[in-house]
Amino acid sequence: MDRLSEDKRVGKVYLVGSGPGDPELLTIKAKRLIESADVIVYDHLPGPEILGMMPGGSEKIDAGKRAGDHRIPQHQINELLIRKAREGKSVVRLKGGDPYLFGRGGEEAAELRRAGIPVEVVPGITSAIAAPAYAGIPVTHRDHASMLTIITGHEDPAKRETALDWKLLAEFEGTLIILMGVKMLKENTRELLKHGKDPKTPVAIIERGTRPDQRTTRGTLDEIARIAEEEGVRAPAVIVIGSVAALGE
Numbered sequence: 001m002d003r004l005s006e007d008k009r010v011g012k013v014y015l016v017g018s019g020p021g022d023p024e025l026l027t028i029k030a031k032r033l034i035e036s037a038d039v040i041v042y043d044h045l046p047g048p049e050i051l052g053m054m055p056g057g058s059e060k061i062d063a064g065k066r067a068g069d070h071r072i073p074q075h076q077i078n079e080l081l082i083r084k085a086r087e088g089k090s091v092v093r094l095k096g097g098d099p100y101l102f103g104r105g106g107e108e109a110a111e112l113r114r115a116g117i118p119v120e121v122v123p124g125i126t127s128a129i130a131a132p133a134y135a136g137i138p139v140t141h142r143d144h145a146s147m148l149t150i151i152t153g154h155e156d157p158a159k160r161e162t163a164l165d166w167k168l169l170a171e172f173e174g175t176l177i178i179l180m181g182v183k184m185l186k187e188n189t190r191e192l193l194k195h196g197k198d199p200k201t202p203v204a205i206i207e208r209g210t211r212p213d214q215r216t217t218r219g220t221l222d223e224i225a226r227i228a229e230e231e232g233v234r235a236p237a238v239i240v241i242g243s244v245a246a247l248g249e
């Protein structure tokens with residue numbers, strides 16, 4: 001069998017960013033693919049409105065479902081995507097925000113390519129920028145910040161092999177955005193303060209950004225962990241640290 005006819009039998013996987021939650025922030029391409037896919041593999045980040053757009057005829061697989069206390073392991077998700085594509089299906093792997101920003105999109109794309117499956121990425125609007133925007137916070141501003149760094153707050157700063165250089169981050173003069181940072185907020189702010197970041201640096205935390213129940217909690221670096229605890233701040237939330245965080249109040 002020649003290559004062309006072989007390829008015809010293989011489907012394709014689209015790594016699609018669903019944006020931060022407001023369904024109107026979905027790209028036209030994402031909407032078209034969601035509406036025409038044979039299979040949609042999703043987790044919970046896209047939010048109820050977007051999940052509600054999936055057509056009745058498509059197979060929907062919840063990859064965020066917990067078995068006991070564990071999510072479906074990544075290798076099983078990869079295997080699932082490969083299997084469905086090999087059945088000749090058009091598969092949408094739907095991810096919150098942008099698929100290549102802390103979404104494991106890069107890992108999934110590499111696995112699929114290794115398996116010889118055609119992959120296409122459809123970028124999405126990331127929560128890292130859109131959630132602050134909906135709260136009135138521009139992540140750069142000529143009078144405030146000309147640089148932007150986006151980090152994961154998920155890592156425990158106490159662990160020795162951490163990939164984050166907190167000294168460098170404390171000295172960084174641009175806007176610092178932390179995703180997945182609610183649980184470690186106390187440890188991470190302590191780390192910045194320890195390395196000399198101004199305790200009065202403004203901080204804003206935007207929960208459920210761009211969704212109808214978006215909420216913003218504000219404070220300064222030295223107090224935000226306490227305030228967040230008092231306010232019951234929960235994931236998903238974007239944490240903005242820097243003078244832009246005082247804008248939009």
Ligand code: SAH
Nearest residue numbers: 097098103126127179180208209236237238
């Ligand atoms: N790829 C996603 C990020 C995945 S990591 C993106 O580009 O947005 C998951 C983290 O994203 C969450 O812990 C939270 O920090 C952030 N996040 C995603 N959606 C969010 C939303 N609607 N509001 C606030 N934070 C959100």
